[in-house]
Amino acid sequence: MSWYEDGIERLRKGFSSGRTRSLEFRTSELTSLIRLLSENEDFICEALHKDLRKCKFETMVSEIKFTKNEAIYALNNLRGWTEPESVVKPFAMKLDQCFIQKQPLGLVLIIGAWNYPLQLTLTPLIGAISAGNCAIIKPSEISPHTSDLLVRLLPKYLDKECFAVIPGGPDETSYLLTFPFDKIFFTGSPAIGRLVLKAAAEHLTPVTL
Structure with missing residues (x-):
């Protein structure tokens, strides 16, 4: 059996265990992600400079602080997002208890982009964590130093039974897309987006492009 x-x-199995559904778990993982960003600023700046020649100021503002603020926003609103939402009841259901309870989808595949390789990879991950999902993160191979950094750091901060990072190029991505996922989040070109959508259609997987 391959990886x-x-x-x-x-x-x-991590998702089926129910561990990602609790507010405590989501809060813990988001807090760990914020800690990852805070404790590794120099490594992140170095990787982005090697990949894209981004200066430290640009990396701090558009990658690190932007992503950290997304995680903080999610933490501040998480309880409200997970509470049942009241709905107007039709007359025939006046005696019933009616509400909307948002549920996690399951296993999410996140395919990141090369031009903002941290922000456009971790902000969808923040959404996946907040919604109670597990996730596989596929960073862009065009930003190899940032990709390698995510491969090293994410398993140190996030639950390895619920989150994983897979490096690689088009071949690895194409093979990954042959598996069924419960949601795919892709940022990139229209041409690749069509291929992602075509692969997702085989399993009727909802996609955000």
Whole structure:
């Protein structure tokens, strides 16, 4: 069994255990992600400079602080997002209790972009964590130093039974897309977006492009 089968099975078991659903778990993982950003600023700036020649100021503002603020916003609103939402009841259901309870989808695949390789990879992850999902993160191979950094850092800060990072190029991404996911989040070109959507259609997987 390859890492793909083994890793996906492990993450699905992590989701099936129910651990990602609790408010405590989501809060803990988001807090850990903020800690990752705060404790590794120099490494992140170095990686982005090697990949894209971004200066430290640009990286701090558009990558680190932007992503950190997204996580803080999620933390501040998490309880409200998870509470049942009241709905107007039709006459025939006046005696019933009616509400909307948002539920996590399951295993999410996040395919990041090269031009903002931290922000456009971790902000969808923040959404996945906030919604109670597990996730596989596929950073862009065009920003290899940032990709390698995410491969090293994310397992140190996030629950390895619920989150994983897979490096690689088009071949690895294409193979990954043959597996069924519960949601795919992709940022990139229209041409690749069509391929992602076509692969997702095989499993009727909802996609955000």
